[in-house]
Amino acid sequence: MDQAQIKAWIDALGIPALFVADDTRIIAANDLAISVYNLNVAGLIYSAALRQPAAIEAIHACLEYHKIQTARIHHTENCTDTVFDLRCAYIDKGLRGVLITLKDLTDEGKNTQLHRDFVANVSHELRTPLTAISGFIETLQGSAKKDEEALDRFLGMMARQSARMDRLVSDLLSLSRIEAQERQRPSDTVYLHDLLATVIESYKAQDVEIISQLNAHDHAVQADADQLHQVFSNLIENAVKYGQAGAPITVTTKNVACDARLRVPAIRMSVCDTGAGIDPIHLPRLTERFYRIDGHRSREKGGTGLGLAIAKHIISRHRGRLEIKSKISQGSEFTAIIPTR
Structure with missing residues (x-):
């Protein structure tokens, strides 16, 4: 040679x-x-x-x-x-x-670090309610054993902590399934407006005021209906939790002839609230697993810190993208952009 x-x-x-x-x-x-x-x-x-x-x-x-x-x-x-x-x-x-x-090996090293961080975060998220439940049990076995008022109060607290762990495990399993499917393109035909209207109606039944501004022209796309239902529910749920109390949430759709980043026709489905808004420094990290702007407030409202990460993976599986805009004191807008062909 x-x-x-x-x-x-x-x-x-x-x-x-x-x-x-x-x-x-x-x-x-x-x-x-x-x-x-x-x-x-x-x-x-x-x-x-x-x-x-x-x-x-x-x-x-x-x-x-x-x-x-x-x-x-x-x-x-x-x-x-x-x-x-x-x-x-x-x-x-x-x-x-x-x-x-x-x-x-740089990417492998980053993935290893991400794995370590993920395990540490899961451990922390589970340890907190477990520690609380252990403390309640210890108290009920001791000084509060015959105190019926304390018994009712602690059992209620234990039920809330148990529900929190259940939500966390459920979201972790959901995230794992979605990641495993991410390279498999959905094949079912789904009408996006019909699906979104169903989600909106379910929240209106819970006395949540939602202003619907859906484009008259519906689109049939190749999608996973259950997963997109999960995305829309998550975005509306976030608006309910973190928007201004009692203020209406606006849900809009808009057809785009060619999305600038996806470079294909698409439909934009936006959820807007009039809450406190989000500091721009946080926006790039909102879809990271367990990333919270206010950890205590998020946990108090039942958040697991995985909702937007799940939404991003689902939208990615549908070849789309998630767009987040927010201004302090002016609310936030979360938009799922899904290709229509």
């Missing part, structure tokens, strides 16, 4: 790759490797070009012992930190030297 063939082979790889000849020169590097180092390293001595002790040691050992070597390296370029698994394999056919490949 000559130098041109080696260059052709590493260019075909989907990861950064370099080839170091026996004379310690880098004789080929693909575009991905060049982008990592922001430099065309071909022709340079590997120790001068790479400048990472772990990488240099692995390449040196591979050149000397002709055995596969691996290393974990951290690379910083333009204030961006990247973690790579470096693998060195010796080639002794034709042009002799070491083939070096770099596997980017």
Whole structure:
């Protein structure tokens, strides 16, 4: 294998790759490797070009012992930190030297951290009601054992904490199912206005004042009716909980010939309240799991911190997007934008 063939082979790889000849020169590097180092390293001595002790040691050992070597390296370029698994394999056919490949582990590290954060958050959310229930049980077994008034009060508190855990577990299971289905496009035919009207009627039956401004032209889309029902219910429920007490909620739909971001025809379904509004600093994080602006207030109102995360995943499964607008003292607007074709 000559130098041109080696260059052709590493260019075909989907990861950064370099080839170091026996004379310690880098004789080929693909575009991905060049982008990592922001430099065309071909022709340079590997120790001068790479400048990472772990990488240099692995390449040196591979050149000397002709055995596969691996290393974990951290690379910083333009204030961006990247973690790579470096693998060195010796080639002794034709042009002799070491083939070096770099596997980017940055996303894996982020996913691991997200998993740790998720487990920590779930543990915290469950520990709080469990601690409360344990305290109530201990009290009822002790000083309040024969106090009927205390018994009724504590049992009521225990029921509320138990219901809170039930909601949390239910939302966690729902989120898990939705994530598992996210790459499976829904295939049922659903009329969006009919579905939204059903959700609105269910809240009107609960004496919630809702102003409906639905576009006369309904759209049939390929969707999962139960999941979209969950999205609309969640958005209206949030408006009821966090909007101005007693003020009406406005639900509107609008047909869009071509959504600017989705680049396809779509329907916008918005839920507006006239509550206190949300500080703009919070808007980018509202759909994160367990993210709350006011944790105590959210829990008091029965929130699990997962509703908007669930809504975002459902809308994503339908190839749409969730848009959130809010101004302090002027209320909030949550919009589900669903492609109509």
